[in-house]
Amino acid sequence: DADGGVLAFLPGVAEIERTAERLGGLPDDVVLHRLHGQADPSAQRAAIRAEPDGRRKLVLATSIAQPSLTLDGIRVVVHSG
Numbered sequence: 001d002a003d004g005g006v007l008a009f010l011p012g013v014a015e016i017e018r019t020a021e022r023l024g025g026l027p028d029d030v031v032l033h034r035l036h037g038q039a040d041p042s043a044q045r046a047a048i049r050a051e052p053d054g055r056r057k058l059v060l061a062t063s064i065a066q067p068s069l070t071l072d073g074i075r076v077v078v079h080s081g
Contacts, residue, residue: 004075005057011080013038016060026058035061047071 010016013036020034033047047059050072057073063080 002076005051005059005071005073006076006078007059007061007069007071007074008078009061009063009080012036012062015080016062019060023058028055030056030058033057033059035059037062 008019010019016034016036020032023032026032031051033043035044035047039047047057047061048071051057057071059071059074061069
């Protein structure tokens, strides 16, 4: 219900990949990013910067980055605990 992007912290890469698979039918105005240490540097940069076309961003990230992570356009943060 909130405007803006969503950042979800997950325990690890396996959880990110499983969650991304389950989110396969996202609307066209939502862009899914995976953010973790094994991701290609260009994919990491894409997850961090704002979407150039104004689409909503959904970032699945490992929780190790939580203390130092600031992403443009994020309005909702979900922590898996």
